[in-house]
Amino acid sequence: MTTVTGVQGEERHDYSKAESRALRARSLRLLGSLLTPVRRLLWTTLAIIVISTAAQVAGPALIAYGIDQGLPALLDQNWFPVAFAGLAYLVTGLAGAFLVAGYIRLAARISQAVLIDLRTRVFLHTQKLSLEFHESYTSGRIISRQTSDLDSIRELLDEGINQLVRGVLYMVFTAAALVWLDWVSGLVLVATLVPLALLTRWFQVRSQQLFRRSRVASAKLIVHFVETMTGIRAVQAFRKERRNEREFGDLVEDYRDVNARVLGLFAVYNPALALIGNTAVAVVLLIGGFRVVDGGLEVGVLLAAVLYTKRFFDPMEELAMFYNSYQSAASALEKISGVLEEEPSVPDPKRPVDLWTADGNVRFEGVEFSYTADRPILPHFDLDLPAGQTVALVGSTGAGKSTLAKLIARFYDPTGGRVTLDGVDLRDLHPKDLRRAIVMVTQEAYLFSGSVADNIALGRPDAPMDEIVRAAKAVGAHEFIEGLPNGYDTDVNKRGGRVSAGQRQLISFARAFLANPAVLILDEATSSLDIPSERAVQEGLQSLLAGRTAVIIAHRLSTVAIADRVLVMEHGRVVEDGSPASLIAGTGRFASLHAAWRDSLV
Template sequence: MSSVSGTTGEDRTDYTKAESREIRRRSLRLLGSLLSPLKAQVTLAAVVLVVSTAAQVAGPALIAYGINTALPRVIEDGDWMPSAMVTAVYLVAGATGAALIGWYAVISARLTQAVMFDLRRRIFLHTQRLSLEFHESYTSGRIISRQTSDLESIRELLDGGLNQLVSGILYCSFTLVALVLLDWESGVILLAMAVPMYLLMRWFYLRSQVVYRESRVVSAKVIVKFVETMTGIRAVKAFRTEERGDKEFGELASQYRDNNMRAIRLFGTFEPALMVVSAVAVSLVLLWAGWRLIDGVIGIGTLAVVLYVRNFFAPLQEVAFFLNSYQAATAALEKVSGVLEEQPTVPDPDAPVDLWEAKGHVEFRDVTFGYSDDRVILPGFSLDLPAGQTVALVGTTGAGKSTLAKLVSRFYDPSRGAVTLDGVDLRDMHPKDLRRAIVMVTQEAYLFSGTVADNIALGKPDATLDEIKAAARAVGADAFISQLPDGYATDVNKRGGRVSAGQRQLISFARAFLANPAVLILDEATASLDMPSERQVQEALQTLLADRTAIIIAHRLSTVAIADRVLVMEHGRIIEDDHPDALIAGTGKFAQLHAAWKESLV
């Protein structure tokens, strides 16, 4: 993974120059890819903006012409035609500018919404495609921050800030050109005042860059803390951690407030300083123009240059507002582009191998695996699981049982060696075939918002209601589902809050069985069931696991009884491998665990 990615550098603000350049290039690549499909609309918006700006800038020049040329013609010759023409052109320019500004607002809004739609979908699709390793290290709160506050900052940049920048630069450029054409000496004065103006804006840009990058980091921390607290509210209530949580959140909120105050003070210094530079420029131009007017070098209408000088500085405040939103959006774009630059650590194969009908023969061939902390979990691990065999994995916490299950599910890839299904390396299998052939049921038993039927049909969206009910009956879930207010059409509410933990687990069993995989992995999947429900599920399992390869990870040794084979793991190695009854009759680790379990029941 990239050293400047969202995963590894999310909370950093002390980037090196090389890292900062790479981050900027990454952000610009993202922005360019978003705007590339919209070239025609961008071109139209640019043309409309240029014409509307030119129409707005024409006003003072027309006033100067009217006073210096058209008005004397009326006084001296009684010729009203030049005045009428100037008035008509002034009105047409004003009306044209106003109409085009309105049109430009509509065009730019459509562009913004098109970009935001594309970006939202990219983030959602990409984060789904990323491997489990990413999601185990990148908290949900940070992902939510990318989709909410960061995208909102980018929207504000595109919707308002960028418009202010482009229109401001165009307005200043056209104004300077018109000023030089009208009175080049005033133009020289204005250019001289551009030096302190440039130094002021550069100071503001560099200072705000640091402040707003810190702001995005603190903002993400606030969101993460809030999301984690609300997600784990049961634990908060159970352990009475409200006061501690309030203190921690208060500290983060205080940091966020202080950071925002620094940004406000920074802008509060910049804007008055900009007004001072503008006032000095207007004064100098007015003084020099007045001196020449007294000498008769210029006409009184040429004093319209003062309007140009004032108009030149007015858009710079809009540019400053752009810098304000630009820094927030740049920091947000850095985070978003960092997520989108992440590559799956479990990539799809370039030339996928189809396995339409998997039999379920799983084999570990000299597999070595360790997580990102370089701690080896499975050192040179080999195992052969024949098709249709039910295998139970037993061992102490950290023995490598769940790691083995994750490798079979291809949530991770081995560092060395291979995991195969029916002789095909999982890394070479077509993703659709892999997901159809191997299904894991975990202790979490996550339910999505929607009906019970929708949740059961998660792995087989085209399943009929009869198929859904048959799967539920097979695992003993039909009885309680039928008693729900709307039966299978009952909305389970957020995360399955309408049903108990055991009922959620039964629904997840029905979901897995409906998918009909060749290999079924149960990772502590009966941990949430009470004893009657567990017996009911075990009875269903004996029928449903027939002719199917099953890997059962359980601390409840009662679940192990249905296995054809028990593997006892210790430090990533198999230390015992036999039928449950044979191991119980022996004197090994499993016999000790079984004896302790029976004693605990008594």
């Protein structure tokens, strides 16, 4: 897994030279892959820019020709040189204008093509990344990649590239025209390049780090905002508004300070640039004036030299603004490329094994697992879950129950040993067969925007309506769904806001049952249900779980009653294994838990 800027390095902005080179190389690889599909448009656009810039640069030379050649010719009643100079100046101006318009259109097409490609890549790639990535990489940071970071790249493509290419070509063509017209003035211009290069380098070194910090500060703002709005119920329930106000205020201050320091750099760079440019113009005018008096230089050439010298520095301010956009976009591209180079910790098999029909036999063979190297969750685990058996996992928090479920669902891969389904290692099983055979219902019961029917049919979008209704009836959800304003066509609104937590859980149960998996995992899935709803679901579970393997993780021991087998886990090991009745009749851990639960009901 990438560790330069990925999950671990996201908030860093101080890099070693080797890391900076690696970041630039990675960003350039990404940029190259984005520009490859539009390379023909790029070459066409470049040709247009070259021609339009040459047409614009020709103006002072034509003015010099009109003054030095046209005015003397007028004395002899020869209008051609002046007419030619004026007409040529008009034609080059019109040509430059039309070509710039064409360039803007092509640049927009290139920009939009690149952004669509990049936006799609980020979405598809983050969707493919394993649960480990999403549990450590906050949603706000992912949103930042798709919003502010992509906006920075859009600004660069829409305006920054235009400023860079046209500015550089304009300066090169202007310098070449100046040397061609008068090499002495050209030498003056070359001499100014030394302080200009030193100034630009000073600006570049100091701004690079500040722009990285600016991107980090912007991402922190977005993360804090998204987390606050996502957890607004908890914020208001625990009166966290004042604390959020202070924290957000600190983040805003940091962001403002970074941007103020960036503007401070421009406050030095722009006046210094203007000073160098004005000095160069003054020197060219002074030296040229003496040469005109001595007869060594024509007036028109002097005027053109002054114009070229002045125009040479005109794009520099635009290039400075480009560098502003470039630094912001480069930092954004570094972060996006970091996400795109993240590798799934649960990769798809290179040679997948098909399992069209699964019986549901799950085995753990010498499984070892740990989230971090210093804290093993499952030290050495063996377990056989026969097909069709309903197994309840019971134990204290941190015993490894949810980890076991995640390994069965292949949200994670074991660090040692293997987990098999019908004798096939889950790491070798075709992803489609795995997702069809194993379904996990979690405590969160997430509902997507859309109708109730759409949410139930999430795993089988082509399921007919009668099967959707049958699944809802099986888990006791049909009655409350029929009571909604539009029944099964009711829009559940954002994250299921129109239904209660228990109703959302019932819908997620119907969703899982409609998918008809061979192995069904319920991870605290009844925790949001009230007692009547839980009893209704348990009645549905007893019939629906028949013939399939089921793993139930629950703290409510009433849910365990429907299990064929109970496993009591402690510290990643099974300490008790038996039927609910036999364990209750014993004197072990489960009997104590059951007695305490029964007493709590009195």
